[in-house]
Amino acid sequence: MPMDWEQWQKKRQKPTPPRKPEGNGGGGNGSGGGGQGPKQDSVFSKMKMPGGLPPFWIFGVVVIVVWLLSGFFTVEPYERGLIRRFGKYHASVEEGLRYHWPWPVESVTKVNFTQTRQFEVGGGNSGSKGLDEATMLTNDENIVNIQFVVQYKVDDPVAYAFHIYDPDKAIRDAAISAMREVIGRNTIYGALTDQRAAIQTDTRETLQAMMVKYGTGLVVDNVELQDVHVPNEVMQAFKDVTSAREDSERFINEARGYRNNKLPEAEAKAYALIAQAQAYKAERINIAKGDSARFVSLLTEYRKAPEVTRQRLILETMDSVLPSSQKYLLTGGTGRSLLPLLGLGGGRTPVPAGQ
Numbered sequence: 487m488p489m490d491w492e493q494w495q496k497k498r499q500k501p502t503p504p505r506k507p508e509g510n511g512g513g514g515n516g517s518g519g520g521g522q523g524p525k526q527d528s529v530f531s532k533m534k535m536p537g538g539l540p541p542f543w544i545f546g547v548v549v550i551v552v553w554l555l556s557g558f559f560t561v562e563p564y565e566r567g568l569i570r571r572f573g574k575y576h577a578s579v580e581e582g583l584r585y586h587w588p589w590p591v592e593s594v595t596k597v598n599f600t601q602t603r604q605f606e607v608g609g610g611n612s613g614s615k616g617l618d619e620a621t622m623l624t625n626d627e628n629i630v631n632i633q634f635v636v637q638y639k640v641d642d643p644v645a646y647a648f649h650i651y652d653p654d655k656a657i658r659d660a661a662i663s664a665m666r667e668v669i670g671r672n673t674i675y676g677a678l679t680d681q682r683a684a685i686q687t688d689t690r691e692t693l694q695a696m697m698v699k700y701g702t703g704l705v706v707d708n709v710e711l712q713d714v715h716v717p718n719e720v721m722q723a724f725k726d727v728t729s730a731r732e733d734s735e736r737f738i739n740e741a742r743g744y745r746n747n748k749l750p751e752a753e754a755k756a757y758a759l760i761a762q763a764q765a766y767k768a769e770r771i772n773i774a775k776g777d778s779a780r781f782v783s784l785l786t787e788y789r790k791a792p793e794v795t796r797q798r799l800i801l802e803t804m805d806s807v808l809p810s811s812q813k814y815l816l817t818g819g820t821g822r823s824l825l826p827l828l829g830l831g832g833g834r835t836p837v838p839a840g841q
Contacts, residue, residue, distance in 0.1 A: 557588040564600040566643040569593070575648055597643035602707065605658055607665070608633035621717070622666050628674035629720070633713040634686075636661045636693070638706045645703030653702045657693070660700070661709070664692040675731070677714050686711055 560583055561567040567579040571592045586592040608620025608631060620631045638657060640646045650656050668688045672681055690709040697704045716724045788795040 553588050557585050557592070559584055559586065559594055561596065565596045565598055568595045568597060568643060568647050570595065575644060578644065595647050597640060597647050599640040599643050602637055602639055603654070604635055604637040605654075605661075606633070606635050606712070607658070607662055608713075619662050622669045624669055624674040624677060625671055626673045629717055630669065630674050630677055631713075631715055631717060632665060632669060632677075632711065634661075634665060634689075634709060634711045636706065637708045637710075638704050640703060641705040642703030645701050647703075649701045649703065653704060656700060656702055657697060657704055657706075660696045661689075661693050664689050664696060665709075667692060674716070682711050682714070 559567065561579055561581045563581045565581070567584055569576045569579065569586050569592055571587070572590075573593075576592065584594075586594055620633055622630055622632055624630055636657070646653050668685055669677060671688075672685060677685060686709050690706050693709065694706045697706060784795065784799070
């Protein structure tokens with residue numbers, strides 16, 4: 487209870503009543519009376535506060551000591567201690583038992599920089615807001631629901647603690663924006679089939695660039711697509727389109743297979759025809775060259791002996807014209823008289839042999 491200073495002063499200045507003499511005789515204050523005067527209270531007893539509590543200055547000392555001791559703090563191995571002096575960043579401290587001037591002079595903020603943090607967008611527990619966040623538009627103007635998980639760590643504790651008001655919310659909003667941007671560059675069929683890995687990598691790189699630009703002090707470890715599907719309202723129509731697309735792909739694959747089978751066969755036939763034509767060409771050239779050489783050789787022999795050569799050519803021609811017939815050679819007058827009877831003269835007078 488608080489001390490009433492005026493009441494205490496009045497109590498102190500009030501005269502103390504005389505004490506009764508002790509002993510058998512009457513008394514005065516003299517030495518002969520055997521009695522003693524009133525005892526004086528100690529200064530300490532006079533300065534006690536109501537209720538018998540210690541003096542107020544002891545409380546002050548205790549409060550100051552407790553205030554100074556409150557500046558000790560412990561930093562774990564996975565943390566960084568960030569000291570602020572009058573609200574402004576002052577220094578960083580590592581693991582161990584540390585000290586800072588107590589509040590309101592200094593304060594400390596501890597940041598875990600080794601923990602892998604993560605959040606999910608479009609999950610089943612996100613409600614209508616999560617569904618709105620997960621609904622995105624593809625490059626071919628189709629609506630698709632994307633569910634994905636982002637894993638990240640604190641790379642710069644100072645930037646994480648002081649540069650952005652709420653860095654965890656900032657990276658979540660930036661992740662949704664980055665995913666919308668990447669999905670907007672892809673078709674719905676790519677997002678549903680073979681482009682998932684490329685979308686994850688592209689989103690992580692885009693998100694990391696945004697974190698560096700904003701100065702959040704965060705590094706993105708991974709972006710993983712959990713589920714990609716079209717909204718339930720257009721599911722049946724999308725299935726019909728997908729079925730038609732699959733039929734189209736099947737027909738195209740069958741046509742390609744037929745082409746792959748027929749094209750080598752046609753190429754083989756073409757090569758065979760080209761080879762035959764080239765062989766025929768070479769053959770005709772060689773025959774022509776042979777005939778020409780033979781003619782030249784005959785011409786040479788004819789010039790040497792025209793009559794003999796003429797007779798040999800006649801005989802060779804007759805042999806080639808009538809290869810299986812029996813032939814008779816008639817000379818002199820016998821031939822001239824016999825040819826008209828056989829009808830071989832042609833109405834002309836036979837030319838005598840030797841002319």
